[in-house]
Amino acid sequence: MSNERLSIEHLSVPLPRGADRAFAVEGLSLSVSKGEILCIVGESGSGKSLTALATMGLLPRNLGRPTGKVVFEGKDLLTLDEATRRDITGRRIAMIFQEPTAALNPIFRVGEQVSETFRIHTSLSQAEIRKKVIDLFREVQLPNPEQIFHSYPHQLSGGQCQRVMIATALALDPSVLIADEPTTALDVTTQAQILKLMLELRARHDTGIIFITHDFGVVAEIADRVAVMQMGRLVEIGTRDDILNHPKEDYTRRLLAAVPTLTPRKEREGLGNPVLIAKNIVKTFTRSGLFGGGRTVKAVDDVDITIRRGETLGLVGESGSGKSTLAQCVIRLVQPESGDILISGGDFAGLSGKALREARRKVQIVFQDPYTALDPRQKVGDSIAEGPVIHGLDRKAARARALDLLEACGLDRTSADRFPHEFSGGQRQRICIARALAVEPELLIADESVSALDVSVQAQVLKLLADMQARLGFGILFITHDLRVASQICDNIAVMRNGRIVERGDPASLFGAPKETYTKELLAAVPGKGWQHHASENEAGTVRSREETP
Amino acid sequence: MKRVSPVLVFAIAVLAITVVVAIIGNVFTSHGMSQQNLLARLKPPAFMTGSNPSFPLGTDRIGRDMVARVIAGLQMSLSVAIAGTIIGAVFGSAIGFVAAHFRGWVEELLMMLVDFQASLPFILITLTLLAFFGNSMVLFIILMGLFGWEKYARLSRGVVLSAINQPYAKAIVALGAGNGRLYLKHVLPNVASALIVQVTLTFPQIILLETSLSFLGLGIQAPQTSLGQILGDGRDYLSTAWWISVWPGLVIFLVTLSMSIVGDWLRDRLDPMLRARTT
């Protein structure tokens, strides 16, 4: 294979003693060719990122030395001395990271940081370097390259930072580019642009790209070949079509089945009275200053929403669109400046003190990050029982309810006496749901509640929500940036942008015939939407993920 | 969990022994801390020639048993440091909690107070107040208690702010919990470890501050004694009767060292997010 640029042969990365398994990456072999995009896909902990770091020689020090071979241009990178390897990796193999803002040094101008690559590996003059950097900025489609050259990272958006990182990576026209979840932290429209950019660059430079992701949509969008990893091992590898449409392995199939589709939810009958009527909600953030003035941002700008009993209202939009602020206003974790909130017909916006605390029972929230949403020093049983206790239930009854809920959420009753850190992310999110449901709310707000979860776990949690809703009949305000998820579980969807709801409707009509340009843009940006798969036939709940295995 | 390092074991052992000695100290010697024996002045410790077997660590300039002195000094130094630390930690943390809860002008005002405190070297304040109001045990304890409050206030404000912005705190508010439940039951246990690390830093600093004040004659006054006072008293004798100051010096050193080791260990065990702030 003359086109082969980089090949990984039997790579193993040992884990420190006491970890749940001996190797983070075990016996991995794969290769990437000239002009090829190889996607490595897998859930968290599958070892995909460590594979990239091992290739670059950037493994954290607490891990042991990797074994096997990483062959690049005939040399085994693993056996090279540090300086030679550094020279090759900087010049010929480049890497971009998941969090572009954190990957840029905050105290240097971005132009400087890109120039550094040239200064290390070439003997170009300052002026030449500058010209090259600005050309690169132009190539990665950064606006005002001259100005950006002199900007600091914090002055750029996440997408711009990622473009700067890509510019850095492309500076010396590398043979191989390793991209570790480069779009995960970005908005869907930005992601689409970056993916497009990468495809263009591949076409122009013939770079071999190893693209690490957990998102099958992204895979469908850009991959030539796909490698699926699980627990440090390669499950299967093949062309995009092979893997996405004709997977051989069970694991791959289960994963694919769990990926939500853009198929709209069937319309439901029998939704009850409104549990939430929010009218004219306004929230302005002012950068506080001693002399008044300051900059004001209308985070929520005159928004109305209504949710009926048993209904799921989806709120979609990009980061900064105000959807979380709206949710926090509704639940009064943030005080709206104006607007009426009626919950089950009762005023909620005007309450304060004890009355507010009592009324809080009716609205509960489940957050995005299950790792920070539970008090780390409280046993989960107590966490779940706390709400009922606050609202006057005696301890014993509260405890009983907590145990029932644990069970209902698919957890063992004995887990009540364990602490949050003993649970996986998906389990924790179930506990959060149990805690919220313990006070028997009328309305549940799910604020990106499944965004941080692996796809298989995501499917389970979504199913749990749907099941519980069916049983208890509460309304859900479901906030997400993922249109697939939204379309799958929402009865109605509102699209938010710059604090306003620009369009609303049921999933079928909204996604079938969007009226607003913005909605169209959002839809267009959904990665891999052309990819049709047959996962909808499978029940999401049948997927057993790594987390759930004892 | 990782294997416990022998250094940590040593440190914890030192602290445990110190506390035990301070509590049951009097069984180690038959002499009282102020009992003098003018015929056995400046006796060297047992392992030197010319020593007196009933004074294993030697005697001071008026023939008092160094074992009894050091134990009494330890008791006083520990009491002062504990009282001072508790007062400072409680007061400072309370200020930090209040500032973090109310935000706005309350926070501005309190943080200005913190700045004010931080703008003056503490020993300067101590000396000044002792000069204006005269030395008394009550004032002394209050002063030691004020020591470091601004550090606790800054620290607790910071960690409380970040704690109450954590989803778990929001979720608890959303459950309808009042402030008391939120701060005492949820926030406090979660910021406690950061505060405990700060305690391991201020505790030895109070001992050292008291030592400096004793050197200047403004520390614990005779007939009471403290490690710092014994150390200060013995300084003229360093070249002839080193044991008077070396024993208390050694105890101060060991306690400080052990506290630092334990503090470092605690910090390493903490959330890395807290690590930066507590240093």
Added chain:
Amino acid sequence: MTRFWVLKILRTVLTLWFVVTFAFVVLRTSGDPVVALVGADATPEEVEQFRQLWRLDDPLWVQYFRYVFQMATGQFGISYRDGREVLDIIVERVPWTLMLGLFSYIGAILIGVPAGIVAAIKRGSTFDNLIMATAVFGFALPNFFLGILMILLFSLSLQWLPSSGTGTVWHLIMPAITLATFTAGTLARFTRSAMLEVLDKLYIRAAAAKGVGYWKRIIFHALPNASIPLVTIIGLNLGELIGGAIVVETVFAWPGVGRLLVTAVSSRDLAVVQGLVLIMAVTMVLANLVVDLLYGLLDPRIRVQN
């Protein structure tokens, strides 16, 4: 940007106003301020003269504002110990403390910071443990004790260095080392943790991916970032340095403000004490302002706000 500095300066002024008010309150609550400022031996005429000079019969708020004005203009009164202007007495001592302070401070930074860096790089090694043990040693030893030990060793036994006082650069060495030991220890520990924090950052890894060499990463990428929190701690440590100077100057008979404070306190020369408190507060507050300035220079996130 301007607003940032206006706020900073406003805060500084307010802090100083706090200090002055504090001094006023303490002075008024601890007894007759005249007696406090001219001394108990003063004749009734002196007391009366002083009372008139400071117009202590006016309403309290008038006195208060006048007091603030007098403090702001450096009118700290007269030392009852030697009858001189307090400001003059202090000003002649300041250069000595400044000299000692700067010398030991720079020394402490030159020793403490590199030690901390090396300890961070070699984290967990024997070397790291050794440095940290030394650092603890530095601040666990009461500095008067260290000072006297040094005098006994270097002046009495070895006779390498002068025992006390001023005169030559040699005189500076022992007090400066004594004073620096504590600060160096603190700085080493802090530098270590600041460096460890930075070394874990993604941008350091990104720099490595670009092919930036090890030492270059440490010196040009990690250190500038670690120096941001370091500058704060260096500013805060100035106070500890002044505190240390009080003891060290006494041990080494160094004629600086620290010793002046001790003599003033022991002779209850309250006018001098009050003047010293204010001047030290001004110094500290200014130092913190400088720290803020440096902070801005080091950290573009603060410098270029919008």
Added chain:
Amino acid sequence: MFTRREVGSLILGAGALSMVGSLPKANAADRPSLTIAVDNLWANMATINGISTTSRRIFPNFYDNLVDRDYIKDENGLIFAPKLATKWEQNGNVWKFTLREGVKFHDGTEMTAEDAVFTLSPERLWGAKPFEPRGKTFTAGFKRVEATGKYTFEIETDRPDPNIPSKLTGYIGFVVPKKYYMEVGVDAFGQKPIGTGPYKVTTFRSGEIMVLEAFDDYWDGPPPVKQISWKIVPEFAARMAGLVSKEFDFIVNIPTDQEAALEKYQGVTLKRVLADNYPALAFNTRPDPEDNPLVDPNLRYAMVQAIDMNAIVQALFNGTTEHPAVPFNFTEYGKFYDPKAPVKLPYDVAAAKALVAKTQYKGEKLLWHITRQYYPNYEAAAEIMVEQWREVGINVEAQILDNFELVYRRPYHLMNMSMSSDFIPGDPYQPLWLDWGPTASRSTATWKTWDPTPEYLAAGKKFDEAIEFEDRKKAYLELSDAWQKVTPGYYMWKSVYNCAHRAGIQFKFKPNGEMRIYGDYFKFV
């Protein structure tokens, strides 16, 4: 302020001060300089306002007395020698003094009778509102001081006073320049004093240093040292190290326990003198505070009997000094001293306990105010005494305070003090009558601790008037008895002053603690 020159010298002048050779007293330019490390300097250097151990050391180097005590010819200093006065004679109530001619003050003006008279004048010492009020104590009986010529003056007293010349050997005998003194006032004078002594004060910063420079117009010829720096070095370790390493030529105030260690160093000579001075404690005999248990003399007797002062002195001073078993029976009183004098309140724990039992005392806390580090070993002795009192059931708390001002602040039951015995050499006048009598601060000041009893006053009158030895001795014993009956104080030990100097110096340490760096007292060898 820092001048450029000072900065320069700081960097360049390595060891300039300590480069001392043993040069002969020769031309002014190449005389050596001395550095003397002292523990402290008094804040004021006026002759009376500045009375203290720390200033007494230095005074005779820039002030001259009218009359001098000659310790070279007589070990006890009982020979008087002319100094600024060359002649004196008594005529009944009047003493006539003739001054040395051609004596110059440091500002160049000539000393005349006008200055001497001003020095002893009521406006300065004993009038209604004197500049230096403590002068009253030393000028009891003064009636008139007057110049009779440019170089002659007279002192007239109420009664014939044979002791006027000896009184002029003390603090009041230091002559100050009238014109300058009046110009600047007493406080400023105390900061920039001028006298006629062999050295003039060029720098005085009381918390730091006093520098004297040779005054080459000195009437007795240029002094042997170019410049003397009296530098405060608070830590003994630093003083010792500085002396051993030859940075300092002299150091003072060596803790008794450290004397032997210091003497072991080569080239170090230790000088120790027994001073005519006694650290003591005063009992507050007055009902102030109201519930003062010490108003009962039995309790005071008990306290005295409970103290084993001989053991304390032995322990703390290694036998280098002694405790006067009977108050005012001091060896330096010569003929008045009686080695067999009856000890009325000997150390006797049983007796002390019995006495306590006789009182109403119930173990109330008695406060003992003590000035920090003022009298060597005082705090150590206090700690021992507190324990000894505890043994007999008396509860004393020693409070160590920073200065006398705080010591004088009520309430207190005991107070530290020291008293000299040399106002009239060889006579019990001081402290028995001078320091306890009706004009003494001890019985007049706001902080007074006793009121002289009629018995004491009557005996005192007799004593004051007695001129013949037999009468005087009888009156003295009577007076002493009257005092002991009250026992308003307790004398602890005879002060030991010590200093040490480097090799190459011959030095005679005067028992009153003076360190004269000239004349027969000091030579380079």
